[in-house]
Amino acid sequence: MSHKSATNTPESESANTESLEHRVRRLELEKQALEQEIKALRLEQKEAYKAASVIEPDASNPLDPLQKIAKLTNPEIARYGRQLILPGFGIHAQMDLRNCSMLVVGAGGLGSPCALYLGGSGVGRLGIVDHDTVDISNLHRQVIHNEARQGMSKAQSAALSVRLLNPHCEVIVHDLVLESSNAQPIIDAYDIVIDATDNVATRYLLNDACVLGGKPLVSGSALRLDGQLTIYNYRDGPCYRCLFPTPPPSETVTNCSDGGVLGVEQDPPTMTLFSANSSTMFRTIKLRKRKSDCIMCGDAPTITKLIDYVRFCGSSATDKTPDLFLIPFQERLTCETYKKMRDEHTPHLLLDVREKVQFDICSLPSSLNIPLKSLPNEIEQIKTHLDTYPNQPVFVVCRRGNDSQPAVKILQEHGVTTGEIKDLVGGLERWSDRIDPDFPKY
Numbered sequence: 001m002s003h004k005s006a007t008n009t010p011e012s013e014s015a016n017t018e019s020l021e022h023r024v025r026r027l028e029l030e031k032q033a034l035e036q037e038i039k040a041l042r043l044e045q046k047e048a049y050k051a052a053s054v055i056e057p058d059a060s061n062p063l064d065p066l067q068k069i070a071k072l073t074n075p076e077i078a079r080y081g082r083q084l085i086l087p088g089f090g091i092h093a094q095m096d097l098r099n100c101s102m103l104v105v106g107a108g109g110l111g112s113p114c115a116l117y118l119g120g121s122g123v124g125r126l127g128i129v130d131h132d133t134v135d136i137s138n139l140h141r142q143v144i145h146n147e148a149r150q151g152m153s154k155a156q157s158a159a160l161s162v163r164l165l166n167p168h169c170e171v172i173v174h175d176l177v178l179e180s181s182n183a184q185p186i187i188d189a190y191d192i193v194i195d196a197t198d199n200v201a202t203r204y205l206l207n208d209a210c211v212l213g214g215k216p217l218v219s220g221s222a223l224r225l226d227g228q229l230t231i232y233n234y235r236d237g238p239c240y241r242c243l244f245p246t247p248p249p250s251e252t253v254t255n256c257s258d259g260g261v262l263g264v265e266q267d268p269p270t271m272t273l274f275s276a277n278s279s280t281m282f283r284t285i286k287l288r289k290r291k292s293d294c295i296m297c298g299d300a301p302t303i304t305k306l307i308d309y310v311r312f313c314g315s316s317a318t319d320k321t322p323d324l325f326l327i328p329f330q331e332r333l334t335c336e337t338y339k340k341m342r343d344e345h346t347p348h349l350l351l352d353v354r355e356k357v358q359f360d361i362c363s364l365p366s367s368l369n370i371p372l373k374s375l376p377n378e379i380e381q382i383k384t385h386l387d388t389y390p391n392q393p394v395f396v397v398c399r400r401g402n403d404s405q406p407a408v409k410i411l412q413e414h415g416v417t418t419g420e421i422k423d424l425v426g427g428l429e430r431w432s433d434r435i436d437p438d439f440p441k442y
């Protein structure tokens, strides 16, 4: 008989009486051990970046100005030979690239190819901004990352890929959410800024910071099968606000879409539009010049410093967290409460406001799918349901708890009156995280 089984009963009794104290102590020790491990890993990581010449600036390590050169080295000439012999490009354009610093904001679908091609083509210094980490669902299009880097900071992953492609390019990592409090000094440290983000708040922030810092802003956006490209704040061309003085209403904007992005470096400035589904895949639209009464870049600007862009746009810069300010948290439903209601068979209508393509991937049983965009036209369907089941609560769900909030507002504004109308905090993604791990996340 082993010692363990002989003492089994008294041991578990004492574990029961002392378990809380023990647990606290054990967790404290584990925490200390983990903190040590994190510290050691951070040092290791710093060494790895140093070896790869990836720079992470911070207050104690600010960026030095880019060291300009007057002549390309032979290895550089060998590397860039194919583009050096392009008519209209040549050694002068290559030197311009080499002596230029560019900042790519967003290392996602657009930022990935953009950073790789800029780094590969010989930009002297490339900064990469992203606050997010690499996720498996990114990899089908965010080709700068890879499977082994899941969970790694996107900015760091992108920087490492660029370094592997071209060690002549100096790569700077900005692993942070770019926002009003930190944007200006970062923007000011670069010659050209590239907006490869996916949300309206960051688009206005970048526009304003670039106007204030006098930097051209190359702006791209892609949504489903459509894309747009332009340069703002370049020569006498417009800034983003000249064309889009006010943000679109937040309930009409999913985080991946936006008020529009415009195109390229001809004179006059143009907007290039791409549409994979159209017979004319590329179209170019001429843009008006800078507006003299633009509140940002006009003759008498009224915006002279960065503002609160989340408030201004009514939507947040990150689509991973819900826009908490639309509906106060206490007026919303948590997954846990809703799970209890389902278990108790509380009668209710569950309205899923995702697009049908998403609803077809997965949905909670007995939910009714009316996409947010069609909701105002489909209100009668809900009213008819409530005529049959008066006062039944209506619960609204979406992917992450963003679209469900404007949906609640639309129901209220269209005179849907019933027991209660609430939406699910964190949406189906949180349902999968907290309630049902078998529920797919996409």
Ligand SMILES: Nc1ncnc2c1ncn2[C@@H]1O[C@H](COP(=O)(O)OP(=O)(O)OP(=O)(O)O)[C@@H](O)[C@H]1O
Pocket (backbone or CB within 6 Å): 105, 106, 107, 108, 109, 110, 129, 130, 131, 132, 137, 138, 154, 176, 177, 178, 179, 196, 197, 198, 199, 202, 256, 317, 318, 319
């Ligand atoms: N203000 C910001 N600061 C830093 N990074 C930002 C900011 N706004 C957007 N981004 C980053 O820009 C990238 C946008 O790319 P994209 O939309 O392809 O990626 P995604 O957010 O991973 O997509 P999905 O919606 O499929 O998860 C994201 O990696 C996002 O983290």
Ligand SMILES: [Zn+2]
Pocket (backbone or CB within 6 Å): 238, 239, 240, 241, 242, 243, 290, 291, 294, 295, 296, 297, 298
């Ligand atoms: Zn303007």
